[in-house]
Amino acid sequence: MGSTQLPTPRINGTGQHIPEGMESGDPAxxxxxxxxxxxxxxxxxxxxxxAKRLEPEQLRGFYADMAKIRRFDQEATALQRQGELALWVPLTGQEAAQIGSGRASQPQDYIFPTYREHGVALTRNVDLSELLKLFRGISNGGWDPKENNFHLYTLVLAAQTLHSVGYAMGIQRDQKLADSAESNEPKAAVISYFGDGASSEGDVHESMVFAASYNAPVVFFCQNNHWAISVPTEVQTKIPLFNRAKGYGFPGIRVDGNDVIAVHAVTEWALEHAREGRGPVLIEAHTYRVGAHTTADDPTKYRLSAEENEWRSKDPLDRLEKYLRAEGLADDAFFEQVKQDGDELAAYVRSTALALQAPDIHDAFAGVYAEAHPLVAEEQAWFREYESGFESEEEAGH
Incomplete structure (x- = not known):
């Protein structure tokens, strides 16, 4: 879509930025x-x-993606419980927010995830077994970001929002050079994922200030899953998070994060907006973390089961299945095949995880500095002496 076709954002009565001449979203x-x-x-x-642009095959694909990533999430959680992973960060409940937004991106777009965007990784064709290396503690990352324009997970809360804006500003400058050279390269944008908890970090504020000041082509995608570990959203903010965009001077949109069709539509619009040089957009995907924050967390300590049950009735997979069946777009054979595909993915991930080998710890010393360093050499010598002590004990035992 060309820049002349994109509507100019304005603000409606709720404080939400929407395209010119149109009202969008629930008024309340x-x-x-x-x-x-x-x-x-x-x-x-x-x-x-x-939404009308979507073909039936795409809608079936959305369901298949969500079902696969939920099955993957279940398997990864089981692997952690069985001692194969040091930690796992579940995504169950947030499948629509991730699949809808990820599928709205184009190959030239660059994605900055946090540590829960397993569904987005699927849409970017990242081998999901690569995600487990980080949580097994045998890799500093796990995959090559350049292969799929999908950055490494960021465990430092909100740091990726700063990185994403800097990258978007780089894209902006590259595009100016391409325009002057009359290049036919497709325009690109950046998606920066973060959670409602991270929205309270200063990095997010600084990122949005820079993005607005430089009109950077970045879409801030906040998955508001209602709980920053044990802190509810209402403690963090007194207004809906999407309203914060108004203060920075760029569009803010709140979308039902359990509605994969709406998430895809909103993200597609936002990315077009950014690619065409109209600046950043903030999307707040209103969703829910059904499980624990991580496998080290116990949500029963801070929230009621009634709340979880209420959100389970809004399950993103269930609502899309109802629609596909009602419209005659999918039958029992399709859903059975999706289940089989999910089980095959889980089996592949499990076998791959069990086959992972821990790297030689001495390699870690070699990766501290680009060149040899006397302090690192001293520490490595100490560690070798420490290791040799265990060898002596084993020999004595024999």
């Missing part, structure tokens, strides 16, 4: 929703046009 909440929990597809004056 400012939230865009197309596919309701009952599986009924509604309309939206702005984003229905984006």
């Amino acid at each position: 909440t400012g939230m865009v929703q197309l596919l309701g929990p009952d599986g009924t597809l509604g309309t939206d004056p702005v984003f229905s046009d984006y």
Whole structure:
């Protein structure tokens, strides 16, 4: 879509930025929703046009992606419980937010995840077994970011938002050079993922200030899953998070994060907006973390099961399945095949995880500095002496 076709954002009565001349979202909440929990597809004056672009095969693909990543998540959690991973960060409940947004991106776009974007990794064709290396503690990353334009996971809360804006500013400058050279290279944008907890970090504020000041082509994608570990959203913010964009002077959109169709539509619009030089966008995906923050967390200590049950009734997979069946777009054979594919993926991930070999710890010393360093050499010598002590004990035991 060319720049002349993209609507100019403005602010409606809820404080939400929307395209010129159109009202979008629920007037009470400012939230865009197309596919309701009952599986009924509604309309939206702005984003229905984006949803109409979707072919039945894409909708089936959305469901297959969500089902696969949920099955992967279950397997990874089991691997951690069995001692094969040091930690795992579950995503169950957030599949629509991740698959919808990830599938809206194009190959030239660059993605900055946090540590929970397993579904986005799937949409970028990252080998999911590579994700486990980090959580097994045998890799500093796990995959090559250049292969799929999918950055390494960032465990330092909100740090990736600064990185994403800097990268987007680089894209912006490259595009100016390409334009002057009349290049036919497709325009690119950046997606920066973070959670509602990270939104309280100063890095997010600084990122949005720079993004707004330089009109950087970046989409800030906040997955508001309602709990920053044990801290509820209402403690962190007194207004919906998407309203913060108003203070920076760029569009903010709140979307039902359990509605994969709406998430895809909103993200597609936002990326087009960014690629065409119209600046950043903030998307707040209103979703829910059904499980624990990590496998080291116990959510029963700080929230009620009634709350979890309420959100389970809004399950992203269930609502899309209802729609596909009601519209005759998928049958029992399709859903059975999706289940088989998920089980095959889980078996592959498990076998790969069990076959992972820990690297020689001495290699870690070699990776501290580019050149030899006397302090590192001293520490390595100490460690070798420490290791030799165990060898002496083993010999004595024999």
